[in-house]
Amino acid sequence: SQQGEEDPQALSIQEGENATMNCSYKTSINNLQWYRQNSGRGLVHLILIRSNEREKHSGRLRVTLDTSKKSSSLLITASRAADTASYFCATTGNTPLVFGKGTRLSVIA
Amino acid sequence: SAVISQKPSRDICQRGTSLTIQCQVDSQVTMMFWYRQQPGQSLTLIATANQGSEATYESGFVIDKFPISRPNLTFSTLTVSNMSPEDSSIYLCSVGSYLGEQYFGPGTRLTVT
Numbered sequence: 001s002q003q004g005e006e007d008p009q010a011l012s013i014q015e016g017e018n019a020t021m022n023c024s025y026k027t028s029i030n031n032l033q034w035y036r037q038n039s040g041r042g043l044v045h046l047i048l049i050r051s052n053e054r055e056k057h058s059g060r061l062r063v064t065l066d067t068s069k070k071s072s073s074l075l076i077t078a079s080r081a082a083d084t085a086s087y088f089c090a091t092t093g094n095t096p097l098v099f100g101k102g103t104r105l106s107v108i109a
Numbered sequence: 110s111a112v113i114s115q116k117p118s119r120d121i122c123q124r125g126t127s128l129t130i131q132c133q134v135d136s137q138v139t140m141m142f143w144y145r146q147q148p149g150q151s152l153t154l155i156a157t158a159n160q161g162s163e164a165t166y167e168s169g170f171v172i173d174k175f176p177i178s179r180p181n182l183t184f185s186t187l188t189v190s191n192m193s194p195e196d197s198s199i200y201l202c203s204v205g206s207y208l209g210e211q212y213f214g215p216g217t218r219l220t221v222t
Contacts, residue, residue, distance in 0.1 A: 030208050040199055042113075042213040043152070088151060092208040096142070099151040 006089055007105040021103040023089030024069075030092045032065055034074050037086045038101070046074075051082050063067040068072075081109045111204050113214035120126035121220045124194055126155050129188045130217045137182035140207055143175070146199040146216070155200075157207070158185050192221045 001055045007022045023032070031050045035043040049056045049072065054057045056063045062075040076083055090097040112135040122128050129190040134143065155175055156164040164177040178186045189196050197220050205211030 033210055040146075040216070040218065042201060043203075044214040045110075045210045045212060048210050064211075066125070076153045096154060096207050097152075097211060099153075101125075 004085070006100045009101070010104045010106070012106040012108065013079055015079060015081055017079055018106055019079050019083070019107070021074045021087050021105070022098055023072045023074070025072075025089075025091050025100075027093055028071065029067075032063075032072050033090045033097070034061075034063060034072075035088045035090060035099075037088065039085075040089075043088065055098060076105075079105075079107045081107050083107045111138060112203060112221045113202060114211060115202060115214040115217050117217060118215065119218040119220075121222060124193050124200055124221055126192055127190045127193065128219060129186050130200055130202075130219075132185045132187070132214055134183045134204055138204040139182070140180065140204065141185045142203045142205075142211060143177060143185075143187045144201045144203065144213075146201065148197065152201065155187070190218065192219075194221045197221045 005024050009054050013019050029051050034046040035046045037043045047058050047063050059069050060077045065072045086102045086104050087100050088102045089098045114133045116131045121144055126167050138189045144152040146152045154167050155170045156166045158164045158179040160182050174190055176178045199216045199218050201213050201216045202205045203213040204212040
């Protein structure tokens with residue numbers, strides 16, 4: 001299975017701190033994506049990084065991809081209480097999105 | 110990105126009954142996807158629905174249990190048939206690219222008693 005697995009499962013930080021979440025996967029991919037889900041609602045697409053890219057930025061988000069280690073990281077800088085959510089990585093290879101189990105991020109004001 | 114709505118937003122159903130979930134998109138899209146998210150778990154793709162053809166189901170999901178309709182390019186339904194408590198989940202539809210980014214509806218939270 002090419003399912004991604006996020007690490008840690010849960011993360012609690014103070015507002016203003018940085019949050020780092022990691023994702024590992026098992027097979028070769030076309031791209032890796034990160035999504036956010038607030039309180040069991042719909043997912044919001046955050047960023048897509050292609051297999052030939054190593055780093056990508058979007059606002060306070062920074063994503064890295066290491067295909068040799070089959071891993072990715074999502075960094076949220078200067079976190080805010082509104083960043084509290086579950087974050088999922090998802091990969092595509094020969095099949096559409098395969099989601100990891102997610103990291104629950106709590107940002108304490 | 111597309112704006113997607115789902116109905117109902119939540120429901121509580123008795124075992125043995127069926128529920129049809131609607132997904133409406135504000136623009137024409139080729140591919141629509143249906144996912145299930147069991148409590149505390151990640152999302153699992155149920156099927157891909159293309160207009161004018163039968164849905165393609167993923168391993169572990171069958172048409173008799175999860176019939177899908179796709180009558181036009183902006184609308185789809187998923188029916189959860191003969192429900193049991195194990196079907197209690199959030200069901201989400203999405204649109205987008207088969208191997209690219211997808212945009213999700215708000216989800217339907219189903220509880221089966």
